[in-house]
Structures are given as C-alpha cells and as structure tokens.
Amino acid sequence: MLSTVFGQDIDGTYVGLEKICWKTSKSGKCINTDDFNSKSKWFHQNILKIKGDSVFLDQNPISIYKKDTSFSASDGAFLYFTGLVSKTHTSITFKLVELFCDYCGEFKQKQSDGTLIWIKRTKLLSGKIIKDGIVIDNYLYKKVSYSHKLLSEFPPESIKTENP
DSSP: OOOEETTEEOOEEEEEEEEOOSEEOTTSOEEOOOSSOTTSEEEEEEEEEEETTEEEEEEEEEEEETTEEEEOSSTTOEEEEEEEEEEETTEEEEEEEEEEEESSOOEEEEOTTSOEEEEOOEEEEEEEEETTEEEETTEEEEEEOOOSOOTTTSOOHHHHHHOO
C-alpha cells in the first residue's frame, strides 16, 4: 500500500475521463470531436485500479453531448494497460504498458529477418491527489465502489499468449 493521503487509503478504483484526440489543430490543441458529429466530444472513460504499487487501466470510448453520454461499441478503441504507481506526498505518477486492445490498430516493427514484432503503447499519467480523488489532465478521477474485475487486471488467457 502506498499509504494514505487526507486520511484515506489511495488503493482502490477510480473513474475519470481522458480526451480522445481524433486530430490535432495547427496550434497543437487536441480536437476530440469527429467530422460526423461536431457537437459530441469523445473521451475514454478510464477505470483505474490502484493495488499497492501496481495499477490497472481499462479505457472505454464514450461520446458526450451536453448531459447525454453514449457508450461506443467500437469507435475510439478499448485499451487495456498495466503498470506501476509512484507517489510523493500529494502527487502520483502511473507508468503504464499496453496489455492488449480491441478495435484499434497495432504498431508493428519489421525485423531484419522479415518478422514483425508488436510494439506496445506506453502511457505516463501524472496527477495530483486531492480530497475528492485524483486529478489527471484537469479531469477528476473519483474513487468508486466497483465490484467488477478489470480486464487489465485479469486478461483473458488467449491475450497472454497472442501478444508476447
């Protein structure tokens, strides 16, 4: 356990948002609307579980228009990561490596013998621990009671053998 902050154990499950950048503006700003529905904003609903110095992250694509949330069946990709947590007083860092993904492209690199190897995505998230949860990229991740197992925590056996 990484200890307590504000009198609360930080181990647990948190839910927050992360923008899906469909494209980048000329100024480098993330654009999370698509060309078909410019009113809806796209995000990954991140379910982040902290267990000691380990972290698990399931990312589910959603679109939000005003107060309406639509859950995607395929657009936006479902990504699953695992990694390590480090903490200093009220800041926290998650160093993550992709386990697998659904409905997303995979990066492959051609080796000198012609074979292709899978290049895993990595993700580094930094946040601030506050009384109400964890703030990452200006989005609050609230601690929740979540009884479901995360796929990143218990990946299917076929995934473990398909993606070495």
